[in-house]
Structures are given as C-alpha cells and as structure tokens.
Amino acid sequence: MGHQMPMDDSSAAAMCSMNMSFNMETKNLCVLFDFWRINTTGELLGSVFLIALLCVGFEKFKQYLRIYQRRLIKSSSSSLNDSDKLSINNTDKLIRTGLYCTNILYSFIIMLIFMTYNGYLIFSILLGSGIGYYLFNSEVIDDKTIACH
Template structure:
C-alpha cells in the first residue's frame, strides 16, 4: 500500500475525455495550423470535421466578425445620441464626455450592459482566433475588415483597435 488505495477501478478512462467513444477529443493546437479534423469552435458540439463543416464554420465566423463591427457601431451611435447638443465627444472611444451625474442611472446601466456584451462578444472572437486554425483566423480577420469597411464612419477619430479581435 503506497498511497494508491481505492484506485484499482480507474483503468480504461482513456484520458478522461469522451470516455464513451462518442466524440474524439477536440484538437488543441498551440501553433498555426490548417487542420480540418476535430477542430472545436467555442463549444464541444461546434466541430469542424469535413470540408462542408469547414466552409459553414468559416462563413459563420466571418458573419460573427462582421456583426461585431455592426454592434459596436450601433452602440457608439446610440451613446452619441445621448449626449446633449454641443457636448464634446471623445475621438478615441466615441463616448460622450459628460460627467456621471449628468447621465441617468438607467442609461448608465444600459451603457454598462452593452459594454459587457461587446466585451464578451469580442472575447468569443478572440477564443475562435486562439484555435490557431488559419482558416478560422482568416474568417475572423475578413469579417472584421468587411464589417469595419461597411460600418465605419467618415470621422477620423472613429478608427481604433477592437477590444480583443
């Protein structure tokens, strides 16, 4: 007895993942790759296992990147519409430079909620990017570029880095 009591029945777990054999393990790459097998995208059930699933996934990821830019632009426009006329607007963030007391509490909560949702959205895109899968990286990049082109304003100050993607 060398401290291993009660562990006799633990054989055959196969690495503790997918022990029932229904799904192979998700591919976990830490270097740029072009894999098309067992690439999990955000969730275990969203897998790339064929050319068809790769094309559909890339289209969905492109759309997610594109829609992120739309959402960011809409939130920025909504925030600008809240500012009283004549208010100076920050060139970096598009957020009105108005003191917290001048903005109603309900509006501040809405702004905070939209901010949180955009951060979660951008982190999700970052996690897709961190699959290190070249196809998915190009889809995130392409969606961001196309969305920025479609929804960027004519204001020079509106060009800034995305939250995470």
C-alpha cells in the first residue's frame, strides 16, 4: 500500500503529489508552493540548482552571522559589567533579533523542502549545504550542532 494522499480523477491535475515516504518522483511535484510545480526534467534540474544555491546561500548567511557576532563581542567587550555579560544597545539587539528570525525562516524553508521526501531535492540540499560549508566555514571549531536552526 502506497503512502500517497488519495485523489479522485477530477482533482488529480489540480493537486500536487504529496508523498509520505522517500521517493524519486519527477512528475507533479510541488516545492513549497503550488506554483513551484515540477513536471519536466528541465524543471527538476532547475529546481535542484535553485535549491542547492539556496543552501549555499544559507551557509553564507550563517558565516555573516558569525562575523556579526564577533563584531558585537569586540565592540561590546569594553562595556563588560560585574557579571561578565556583554551588553548591547537596543539597535544591535533589534538587528540581532532580525538576523536570528531570518536564520530560523531560512532553515525551516530548507526543512520543508527536505520534507517532500524527494531524493533529487534531498540530494540538492546536501550538495548545496556541503558546497556552502566548504566555501564559508573555515573555522576549526563549529559551535553549532546539526539542527534546523
């Protein structure tokens, strides 16, 4: 028994295929939105490229976050109080909060693409993440474990 959502013939063309197990489907596959539908080999290759690029961009964004954090630490280290906690001004807090929320949004978008359970899209996530990690993470000690955010 398959794990696809049941559809009657009249709605099959309008609805995206939604697998609940790993698959290699290349027809009627929606990625995130109904308008991002894969039906041809060209659309699949384009989507694989875009998703890999998205993941490379995510690794670049995480590099920017690390650089921004270091800058905050460096500029705030002179204002250490008795409890040895860094204090930052409200503007920097707002910027930091916005970057954190963007990081979460970015990671959840990648997670939702992974949850299509499509092997080609999963491969593109792994490929893009690997390339991005290689290009933008030159630190020996990585303080983050693998997680959505």
